[in-house]
Amino acid sequence: MSQETDELFRGWITELKSWADWIEIYHDGSFNLGKEIPLGLENSYDGVLIQNIGIKDNAGKDAFGDDIIEFDNTDIGGMKGRARIIYEYDRTLVPAPGWYLETKDKRILKQWPFGFKIIGNYLENPELLDSE
Secondary structure, three states: OOOOOOOOEEEEEOOOOEEOOEEEEOOOOOEEEEEEEHHHEEEEEOOEEEEEEEEEOOOOOEEEOOEEEEEEOHHHOOOEEEEEEEEEOOOOOOOOOEEEEEOOOOOEEOOOOOOOEEEEEOOOOOHHHHOO
């Protein structure tokens, strides 16, 4: 997983299955993701730009889209489980566009748990969503 900073975005390089070392975002909305390679050279790749959603987990770790969280609110009559952070805009599924949680069986949770722990990212470790 990428280092914990106050970054607004992080990049996943699909071809390399790893996090980008650097990101360039342009005025037209396009972007480059880069990886440092030996001898101080750099290379750019296609991938996915992932946004910081503006909240932190119980340990103070920034939450990003596609992060997998673990939560347990059974002590207050709530749910327990794991879910993936997604941005959903389909008005037939959610009341308004925004960040939601999706369970392994593709249910969308419209209510966030009171506390949660980030355990990984779906792009890096999709199997974390299935194992509970």
